Amino acid sequence: MNLQARNDKRDLILAKGAQVMTRRGYHGTGVLEIVKAAGIPKGSFYHYFASKEDFALQALEYLYSPRLARYRSALTSLASPPCQRIVGYYAELLAHFSRQQSPEYHCFIGSLSFEMAELSQPIGHRVESILTQSVSTLADCLEQARLEGELDSDTDCHALAEFIGNAWEGALLRMKVGRSVAPLEIFLAQLERLLKVR
Structure with missing residues (x-):
């Protein structure tokens, strides 16, 4: 994956995940909810975030x-x-x-x-x-x-x-x-x- 594609995917996760976390709260949002909102596999999350x-x-x-x-x-x-x-x-x-x-x-x-x-x-x-x-x-x-x-x-x-x-x-x-x-x-x-x- 080139750098631009990687950044685009990261931005998609950030945008969709932030929407979920805003509505459900930090404690009410798990990694699973974030990746589901972004439409990516759960394992992909940890390529971008620790x-x-x-x-x-x-x-x-x-x-x-x-x-x-x-x-x-x-x-x-x-x-x-x-x-x-x-x-x-x-x-x-x-x-x-x-x-x-x-x-x-x-x-x-x-x-x-x-x-x-x-x-x-x-x-x-x-x-x-x-x-x-x-x-x-x-x-x-x-x-x-x-x-x-x-x-x-x-x-x-x-x-x-x-x-x-x-x-x-x-x-x-x-x-x-x-x-x-x-x-x-x-x-x-x-x-x-x-x-x-x-």
């Missing part, structure tokens, strides 16, 4: 590296002022969920962190690293907004980024429970007020 924990670590990287890259790209674009970039990014996410007939959100990182952050140090560290990168990206954009006079000069941009990130995660959870985008609409309206974007 263990279920190794699978979870690689799945975090597979899913969140491109998401972080998109977030950085959106928040560093020079097409609009910093605060508008932030609001625009979340407005697009709201539009995405609004197009769904019954809004659904399955969060792999949320599911893993709830179950495994304390039980598996490697998973806990990887989750924290991803969340820290996200906050750092947002804080950098907020700092640019502060320097350009969009925010008060004494704004603690890192604390504000933490607050926005946590508020968004909470809004997603409420959307998932209520199957309604109303919590996201409230989040966006308050974000616009907070960042003084009209």
